[in-house]
Amino acid sequence: MIRTFIFSFLLLGLASVLTAQNQNITLEEIWGGAFSAEGMDALHSMKNGKQYSVLNFDRNTRTVSIDKYDYKTLQKVETILSSADLDGIQYFQSYKFSRDESKLILATEVEPVYRRSRLGVYYIYDIVSKKLTQIAAQKIQEPTFSPDGSKVAYVFENNIYIKDLEDNGLIQVTKDGERNRIINGVTDWVYEEEFSFVRAFDWNETGSHLAYIRFDESDVPTFSMDVYGENLYPSQQVFKYPKAGEKNSEVSLHVYDLDAGVTSDIDLGNAYYIPRIQWTSDKSRLSVQVMNRHQNDLKLYFYDTNNKSSKVILHETDKAYIDVTDNLTFLNDNSFIWTSEKDGYNHIYLYSKEGKLINQITNGDWEVTNYYGFDQKTSRIFYQSVENGSINRDIYSIGINGKGKMRLSSGTGTNDATFSTDFTYYINTFSNTATPYLYTLNRAKDGKLLKEIVSNEALQSDLKQYQLSEKEFSTINVNGNDLNMWTIKPKGFDQNKKYPVLMYQYSGPGSQQVANRWNGSNDYWYQMLAQKGYIIVCIDGRGTGFKGADFKKVTYKELGKYEVEDQIAAAKQLAALPYVDEERIGIWGWSYGGFMSSNCILKGNDVFSMAIAVAPVTSWRFYDTVYTERYMRTPQENASGYDDNSPINYASNLKGDYLLIHGTADDNVHVQNTMRMAEALIQANKQFDWAIYPDKNHGIYGGKTRLQLYTKMTDFIDEHLGDRIGKELEAQEMKN
Structure with missing residues (x-):
């Protein structure tokens, strides 16, 4: 009797294992989050390069905190700020440091406008004095610190404002903003969607000048959508949407001089699109990317605030089209790194400050798929590419002279990296079809694995219950x-x-x-x-x-x-x-x-x-x-x-x-x-x-x-x- 019982029990156990391994996936599980992988919250690398901060949410106390961690140990060093310590704010949804990391911009009551644009109530928090100041009484867009952290520029109802954080003074830079007509400092619908940016203003290195794009969408055709909602009558969303062949916004570029209180208009010739503006390492030079309507002719201008003149530094054309990127990087001497498909594959190039090609840094019948940055100390560039096959991604470093290339990642699959500010460390995210996201701390100089952070072993174990192909x-x-x-x-x-x-x-x-x-x-x-x-x-x-x-x-x-x-x-x-x-x-x-x-x-x-x-x-x-x-x-x-x-x-x-x-x-x-x-x-x-x-x-x-x-x-x-x-x-x- 005992043997029969044991045998039956073993059969039952075996059947249970087999059943568990053959469990079917359901739609309720998929869309209920049963297979969600564990990840890492977007982190901010602190300026010392040795630590990073993360936004954490405590479900038990319903509080949000900005916590600082050490790269080397991955241990929490301190809590920079907790919403529990703030009067008048129950929680905040995101944060941004000033350059010197003495102040924070905190976002609350955030609501989406379109895919990337947001409106919100924003606050300044002084980490030393622990003072909390609301930037504006209304919901605003894109608040951004000046480089010295003494001012914040933002957009409200299509106009640009600058708030002085020391004397609480407020400057209204533009006054002609109007819904569905004039936009200053943020992009119109089509720029946001297709050129992938919202903030259309930028501070120079000393905070003495603010460059911005103005959009005149008066002649852009209007599109409307009924919003049915739950009220007796539907409402309607009306916005400017230029369809193929129709009129786009007329764009122009301007620079506001804070000391003089004067705005200068920049002559960019027959510029049709202005998909990027960015101040160079020189406080008096602004870089501007300009394209024609066909998007197969791209000019990089430098505008000089001293003599108020603009000059074409680089000019690229293509028989089809040119993709706009965010890879432009200025070195200390104002030479710059640029990516281009001009040799048939996307690669990295180095140009002098006059726009003369110094050398092509990467080359081969493969694509650079991500540019991570340049380490001034070691003169090395970090990038991602498909050198290991077009379905895979690997992390590499290479000298700015194009020599000494080193593969930093080791796993075959998709590798992505987030580097510390000083390029000492990076957090590698690896996955392939058999491996859920694996987050590891690695040494940037040689890719050496230092520590595993998140492995998703629990998810991998749970999936063994299912009949997967x-x-x-x-x-x-x-x-x-x-x-x-x-x-x-x-x-x-x-x-x-x-x-x-x-x-x-x-x-x-x-x-x-x-x-x-x-x-x-x-x-x-x-x-x-x-x-x-x-x-x-x-x-x-x-x-x-x-x-x-x-x-x-x-x-x-x-x-x-x-x-x-x-x-x-x-x-x-x-x-x-x-x-x-x-x-x-x-x-x-x-x-x-x-x-x-x-x-x-x-x-x-x-x-x-x-x-x-x-x-x-x-x-x-x-x-x-x-x-x-x-x-x-x-x-x-x-x-x-x-x-x-x-x-x-x-x-x-x-x-x-x-x-x-x-x-x-x-x-x-x-x-x-x-x-x-x-x-x-x-x-x-x-x-x-x-x-x-x-x-x-x-x-x-x-x-x-x-x-x-x-x-x-x-x-x-x-x-x-x-x-x-x-x-x-x-x-x-x-x-x-």
């Missing part, structure tokens, strides 16, 4: 190019069976989806679909990034042509595989990916039987000037490029099952795109499914929104790709 990397030769590809097959894959395939892609210019990194939320969804019996495939076609300028820019003036041809051709190759059900191949994507999936089911209606398009562009005529014209020029110049690749014009080709999804408050890709697509399908007498999400933006999230959205997409896939799976499972159940 390997993400397999490979290449597929399509239209004469070896394209990067990953595949997720069902666990227990049987090559003698026929499986349906769901393809995912994004495909936008310079983008990448096939990368050796840890899971995002969609990866868990793909694992869930694989558990149901689907093969999931992702292929980065022509036009995507990190394989050289020619590969990326081949789609110039033809967005949606070569990328679509690649996905269709790849799908046909997949359909020929013995284990793929050629009648059950679907494709999906979001934003640019929705544009692609729409085109694929229409132009590739002989291979794709199903498509899902979330927040898709359906005609580039509806999208903004900066992004669209960078790759397409204007509709007036390139009408066929716009229309030959618009899914709206191929609605009559629809044969398969098509799901169209959009949020009504999408300020980026307007719901107009989906409405026009729907109307084209209706007039072509084509049946389709669609879902509209009230008051949701381009991300379509909030509350249970993502869970409902992914449930809808999963059900759609099951209904239209998975019927064979369902029949096989039903037959198997009947046998059992």
